[in-house]
Amino acid sequence: xxxxxxxxxxxxxxxxxxxxxxxxxHLSAYVTLSxxxxxxxxxxxxxxxxxSMLIAFVTGLAVDALAEGLIGLNxxxxxxxxxxxxxxxxLLFDEDVIERGESISFRKYGAVRISAAVxxxxxxxxxxxxxxxxxxxxxxxxxxxxxxxxxxxxYLLSMAAAAVMLPDEKK
Amino acid sequence: xxxxxxxxxxxxxxIFIVLEVAALSMLRHSGTMQNLWISKGVHVILANVWGGTxxxxxxxxxxxxxxxxxDENFRLAQKVRYYQMVTGMDYATxxxxxxxxxxxxxxxxxxxxxxxxxxxxxxxxxxxxxEDGVEERSGLxxxxxxxxxxxxxxxxxxxxxxxRNSGISISARIGRTGPxxxxxxxxxxxxxxILGEIPHHIRLTPGDTVYTSGYSSIFPPDxxxxxxxxxxxxxxxxxxxxxxxxxxxxxxxxxxxVNNIGKEELEELEKx
Numbered sequence: 001x002x003x004x005x006x007x008x009x010x011x012x013x014x015x016x017x018x019x020x021x022x023x024x025x026h027l028s029a030y031v032t033l034s035x036x037x038x039x040x041x042x043x044x045x046x047x048x049x050x051x052s053m054l055i056a057f058v059t060g061l062a063v064d065a066l067a068e069g070l071i072g073l074n075x076x077x078x079x080x081x082x083x084x085x086x087x088x089x090x091l092l093f094d095e096d097v098i099e100r101g102e103s104i105s106f107r108k109y110g111a112v113r114i115s116a117a118v119x120x121x122x123x124x125x126x127x128x129x130x131x132x133x134x135x136x137x138x139x140x141x142x143x144x145x146x147x148x149x150x151x152x153x154x155y156l157l158s159m160a161a162a163a164v165m166l167p168d169e170k171k
Numbered sequence: 172x173x174x175x176x177x178x179x180x181x182x183x184x185x186i187f188i189v190l191e192v193a194a195l196s197m198l199r200h201s202g203t204m205q206n207l208w209i210s211k212g213v214h215v216i217l218a219n220v221w222g223g224t225x226x227x228x229x230x231x232x233x234x235x236x237x238x239x240x241x242d243e244n245f246r247l248a249q250k251v252r253y254y255q256m257v258t259g260m261d262y263a264t265x266x267x268x269x270x271x272x273x274x275x276x277x278x279x280x281x282x283x284x285x286x287x288x289x290x291x292x293x294x295x296x297x298x299x300x301x302e303d304g305v306e307e308r309s310g311l312x313x314x315x316x317x318x319x320x321x322x323x324x325x326x327x328x329x330x331x332x333x334x335r336n337s338g339i340s341i342s343a344r345i346g347r348t349g350p351x352x353x354x355x356x357x358x359x360x361x362x363x364x365i366l367g368e369i370p371h372h373i374r375l376t377p378g379d380t381v382y383t384s385g386y387s388s389i390f391p392p393d394x395x396x397x398x399x400x401x402x403x404x405x406x407x408x409x410x411x412x413x414x415x416x417x418x419x420x421x422x423x424x425x426x427x428x429v430n431n432i433g434k435e436e437l438e439e440l441e442k443x
Contacts, residue, residue, distance in 0.1 A: 049183050050182065050183060050186050053183075053186055053187060053190055054186075054190070057190045057193075057194070060194070061194075061197075064197075069201070069202070070198060070201045070202050070205065071197045071198065071200075071201040072193075072194040072195065072196070072197030072198035072199075072201060073194075073198055075190070075193075075194040075197070076191060076194035076195060076198060079187060079190045079191055079194065080187075080191075083183070083187050132198060132205065132208075135202065135204040135205045135207065135208035135209075136204075136208045136211070137204055137208075
């Protein structure tokens with residue numbers, strides 16, 4: 001069972017990985033890889049929406065400051081993910097998950113539900129990110145292609161990150 | 172519990188907005204294109220907010236606008252009456268005549284403050300009284316017709332009998348030079364009236380306009396009242412003609428009170 005302290009270290013490590021990805025892995029103009037949505041989704045359910053929005057904002061700002069040119073872009077896209085995290089958990093998993101402060105795990109809820117949650121978080125993040133990054137200057141087809149490619153690539157990366165971040169009850 | 176949940180949702184929404192605005196503000200200062208894009212969005216939002224505010228303000232100022240328009244309308248109507256009199260009747264006007272007086276009639280703009288519209292004895296309360304120059308047996312008119320007669324006058328308000336009252340009759344004429352007869356409400360419909368005592372040798376054309384005759388001491392002549400419809404012979408001697416009134420009594424608000432200045436002299440002569 002991962003402790004809160006363990007999760008905190010893991011979260012910081014994931015932030016560092018995200019900064020490295022942003023600085024070193026420019027696959028294409030169509031692909032934006034981001035671990036932020038899954039990191040926010042994997043925050044313990046005992047953390048409320050307000051605190052998770054603040055964590056998302058600070059993490060996004062850290063990535064912006066240490067990796068990308070546009071300050072505020074990741075923060076702008078990460079906060080909506082934190083806002084929908086708890087309603088999404090209640091919708092896709094159990095309504096009591098939040099009240100009991102229970103952890104979400106692959107073993108208990110299965111990969112399909114977690115995949116759905118990760119996809120929705122990624123979609124919200126990428127939607128805001130791509131729109132703000134394009135700033136109305138790029139054509140719609142480019143934005144849609146970038147969204148689809150980033151969602152596909154980000155999904156695979158996010159599922160790997162979720163496997164690391166979410167508790168495994170077998171242990 | 173429910174209230175706590177509501178407060179929690181409002182707090183979340185407020186913090187979300189604050190964080191997003193902070194992020195947008197930082198983004199605006201870090202990229203030229205983002206600066207333009209966000210400025211454009213802000214302008215659109217501000218335009219909508221200002222437009223909405225302006226619409227609400229305009230809506231609440233409509234009553235004042237209506238009153239101003241009614242005043243302006245009254246002044247224009249006075250001018251029209253004056254020019255009609257000068258050009259049509261060809262007699263000199265008294266230069267000392269008050270601004271609200273044209274020929275033998277004095278006109279006072281007024282609003283209806285209460286309207287009884289659902290019985291056989293309909294009435295109106297008008298927002299002008301004897302302090303404003305209103306007298307008993309003054310007429311109430313609009314551009315669409317004669318609508319009532321003042322029955323009692325208070326200091327600031329007057330009580331008038333509506334034309335849609337079984338006791339009211341107006342002297343009316345078919346066309347501007349046709350036969351004259353009394354016009355009464357038909358007692359059933361909101362826009363129906365009966366014009367009686369029209370000699371049956373007169374040729375009638377449905378659609379002809381009925382005007383006030385000017386033979387009563389209350390209403391000036393040539394106010395359009397309605398159009399004639401079907402006619403039937405009564406007692407083998409006269410026509411009883413259905414008239415469709417122009418005025419919509421359910422939407423009455425702005426009226427003109429009309430006083431015949433020489434009314435008392437006329438009544439004295441009649442008594443003698």
